Amino acid sequence: MPDKIFFDTNILVYLSSQESPFHLRVLEKVKELFDKYEIWISRQVLREYAVVMTNSSLLQKPLSSDEVEKDMEKWGSIFRVADEIEETTINLRELIVLFDVKDKNIHDANIRATMKTYNIERLFNIKLKGLQKIQRN
Amino acid sequence: MIAKKLKAKIDKKRNLVLHLSDITPGEVEVIILQEERSITSYKNLLSKIPKHKVGKIQGTLSRKEIYLDAG
Numbered sequence: 475m476p477d478k479i480f481f482d483t484n485i486l487v488y489l490s491s492q493e494s495p496f497h498l499r500v501l502e503k504v505k506e507l508f509d510k511y512e513i514w515i516s517r518q519v520l521r522e523y524a525v526v527m528t529n530s531s532l533l534q535k536p537l538s539s540d541e542v543e544k545d546m547e548k549w550g551s552i553f554r555v556a557d558e559i560e561e562t563t564i565n566l567r568e569l570i571v572l573f574d575v576k577d578k579n580i581h582d583a584n585i586r587a588t589m590k591t592y593n594i595e596r597l598f599n600i601k602l603k604g605l606q607k608i609q610r611n
Numbered sequence: 612m613i614a615k616k617l618k619a620k621i622d623k624k625r626n627l628v629l630h631l632s633d634i635t636p637g638e639v640e641v642i643i644l645q646e647e648r649s650i651t652s653y654k655n656l657l658s659k660i661p662k663h664k665v666g667k668i669q670g671t672l673s674r675k676e677i678y679l680d681a682g
Contacts, residue, residue: 477653483672483677484671484672487668487672488668489660489661490662490663491658491663491664491665491668492662492663492664493664493665493666493667494668504656505653506667508653508656509653522674522677524622525677526672526677527663527665528625531669531670531679532672532676532677533665533666533667533668533669534665534666534667534669535664535665535666536665536680537665538665540628541663542660545661547662548659548660548661550657552655552656578645578674578678579674580677581674581677582674598673599670600672601671601673
């Protein structure tokens, strides 16, 4: 059974945004990772993707509600989607206490808590400030 | 209930091929356990990745930006 890897929200954004300078680099990396790993995302990632792709402060030409809803369906059909379960909340509580996680960093910690729930040790992300802080400790 | 772990093949017609030499004839319960496999091929993945021209992406897409309060 292949190892698992978790794709964070910005990877999905760069994958679908053809004009992004990261688009081709991320696409090449995905091809490499696809052969080695089982690719996972989570409900949180799908939700955040929808937030970013419809946000006119973040994108010059944001998607419509219909467009983003179709995208969410597509991502769910090509990657495994982790649900947040009771164990995820227990993992999150542990991380919050262990690393004194606060404020918006709790959203990052929840990604780590979800990964732990599904025994996923690898994360693919362009920027991981929040998670790096947790993993270094 | 008596449990016995066996390995069996499923043929092209999707029949379970299993010869049980040491089990007496009669009804048995079968539980199918299957390893999870990749749910798509790479070609299929490429065809399903959403493609958009959304222009320039502002910022780094950190969660602090994603969850930035409106207004």
